[in-house]
Amino acid sequence: MVDSNHKGEVVFENVTRAVQTKKTETIILDHCSFVIESGKLTVLIGPSGCGKTTIINLIAGYEKPDRGKVLIDGKPVAGPDRERLVAFQETALFPWLTCYDNVMFGPLATKVMTREEAHEQAINLLEKVGLGDFLYKYPMQLSGGMMRRAELARALINRPTVMLMDEPFRGLDAMTRELMQEYYLRLVEESHGTHLFVTSEIEEAIFLADRLIIMTNKPSRVKHALDIDLPRPRIASVLRSKRYLELKALTLEILHEEAVKASMASGKADIAIDSGLRT
């Protein structure tokens, strides 16, 4: 089923992750298991605060699971690595570097390609995301949408095996967001890498995804996984197709169930367990 040329299969095996404060322990992920297939764009969707960012951090290696395993191509994650790239919620472009220098940062840090190769690719990518005229502007001189696009270029030039997108288009206005999704899809459809995209927007999720993973509310598990069989390359007209509307209705139904459960549970406040677990 999986093309053997593709790398970057991510497997979560019974992963539990809890955050401990002095007196309480909040379980964020509870025996969470799922597979992110290589070479596909998987979208993770769930109510806000359900631990989506934690999943990103676990794959990136910024956090470690308390129980269970996070495996990349069969090997457990050991710390951050350039094979797994994160695009952050808020832009993390370096303000002291120009747009172009930001994109060149990865290649120059790792020296996996020569400066000339990197230069060519950087210019190429920046033009592709519509920043050809803004190469030597500093991030602060760019608009929100431009910054996100520069960040995409900065990540993709490194050809990561796994690309992790943590609500990268949050806070953009609707028009810019739509545009960003199209830029993003174009780049993904060319790159053939493994992508994990986290969002809380249903339209965005279905429009982008090959596979949709729906999370339950805290403590999180996988509630449902859907294959999105809309044709590629995806264009905006997909949003009016019958299949799209069916998928959206289905997703909404599943998410609604979760939302109801969440509002019922909210009377019990957060799942805060006295840390009797810790001796």
Add this chain to the structure above:
Amino acid sequence: MKNQINTIPEKINESDFVFERPSFLSKIFNLKMVLNTASVLSLFVIWGLLVNFGIYRFVLIPGPAEVLEWGIKWMGSKDFWMDASLSTLRVLGGFTFACLIAIPTGLMIGWNKIFSDLTFPTLEILRPIPGIAYIPIAILFFPWEEASVAFICFVGAFFPILLNTITGVKLIDRDYFRAAQCLGSKPRHIFWHIVVPGALPSISTGAALGMGIAWMASVAGEMISGKWGLGYRIWEAYTLIRYPLIVDGMIVIGLLGLGSSTLIRFITLRLIPWRKAITESLDESITK
């Protein structure tokens, strides 16, 4: 852009547009300059009035006219140039050494936990000791009097630069480190490409502060040791009852201090071009 706009009439009448050409007068007397000049002038006017009308004990203070007279005489003599240049050299010497030691130390303290635990407590004990308190020790220790005054300046400038450098590193967004890590940056690379540029704006603030304190310290140092220097000249003027010269000395220190902080601002703007870009775009949005 151009081909999107189809609605522009082919012929444009010049009279449709009114260009406001800045007049000659408005070029010279823009509001900012007028206000700046007024600010400096008012200082002299208020001072002159207070002395002239002898309000409270201002009768004892020399007025602007006397100060000007003495100032011209002083500036014509060799003394003035020795005083001004020696003071400046002492301050710059102490300041430069402070930068050379405080900035690398601060970067390491901010970045490396072990180095921080190793050095920070000691520095915290030394910090509250004012530069002036070092004067006797400095005179004892240094065989050369220039070095002892420069050392006092060094102590004064050291801590503001150090503390601002540490804060500069600590305030760098965690996401920048994370982003650098997953872009394949190793610790050494992170130090030079994230820690150093990230802390630069704060370091420049520290340098400006440190420069001010170095001037302060130099005057105190020169009052006690030294045969030349602005601080020495002020004290000498007091003991010899040449009161107007005291004020002249103060004015020269003020001007030299202004000059050195302008120099620092100029240098740091060169080192931090992205800051300039930010302030320019801010200015634009304000004037719009």
